[in-house]
Amino acid sequence: MKKTLFVLAVIAIVIACGQQASDTSGQNASNPAQEEVMPNDGKGIGEIKNVTLNDPLHEDMVEKGKAIYEMKCAACHKLSGARVVGPSWAGLTTKREPEWIMNMITNVDVMLEKDPEARALLEECLTRMPNQNVSIGDARDILEFMYHNDQENAAE
Numbered sequence: 001m002k003k004t005l006f007v008l009a010v011i012a013i014v015i016a017c018g019q020q021a022s023d024t025s026g027q028n029a030s031n032p033a034q035e036e037v038m039p040n041d042g043k044g045i046g047e048i049k050n051v052t053l054n055d056p057l058h059e060d061m062v063e064k065g066k067a068i069y070e071m072k073c074a075a076c077h078k079l080s081g082a083r084v085v086g087p088s089w090a091g092l093t094t095k096r097e098p099e100w101i102m103n104m105i106t107n108v109d110v111m112l113e114k115d116p117e118a119r120a121l122l123e124e125c126l127t128r129m130p131n132q133n134v135s136i137g138d139a140r141d142i143l144e145f146m147y148h149n150d151q152e153n154a155a156e
């Protein structure tokens with residue numbers, strides 16, 4: 001029963017999001033309504049204030065992040081191409097601050113309520129990304145995997 005509801009929800013979302021699939025620009029200019037919500041430093045709202053990036057990427061973190069992605073995120077997010085339920089992760093790390101991404105993962109309910117960019121996504125997708133109790137450590141591994149994914153996409 002729960003599964004049927006989920007499938008129906010997914011179908012509804014795919015229809016809703018499909019119309020926006022070609023808009024991957026993510027620029028504020030494309031959505032003037034965002035500016036009215038609140039001042040925005042691009043880092044989102046939550047515990048994550050400063051992320052130190054790794055260059056080169058840490059392969060063990062990439063692997064851990066990938067495993068979590070496959071378990072908890074892949075149903076709604078693809079790594080390239082168009083939106084499914086949620087936006088594709090292609091280009092995500094060039095579009096968002098790393099702090100924003102980690103706050104979105106670990107503090108999604110507050111982000112969807114108060115962060116202008118998260119709210120804009122919610123308006124497009126008409127569904128809320130569920131809070132899956134991802135720890136900050138796991139979120140950091142997922143972030144590493146996202147950078148890896150964007151490097152792979154760029155190389156293609």
Ligand code: HEC
Binds near residue numbers: 069073085104121123
């Ligand atoms: C049930 C579907 C679903 C699952 C599972 C899910 N998400 Fe999402 N996600 C969404 C939707 C829908 C959005 C767009 C915002 C909204 O409408 O809530 C989103 C947005 C995002 C964004 C912002 C994307 C952008 O373009 O800025 C990130 C980052 C994200 N999700 C990460 C994750 C991670 C990490 C996981 C796994 C731990 C995950 N999501 C699991 C549905 C999901």
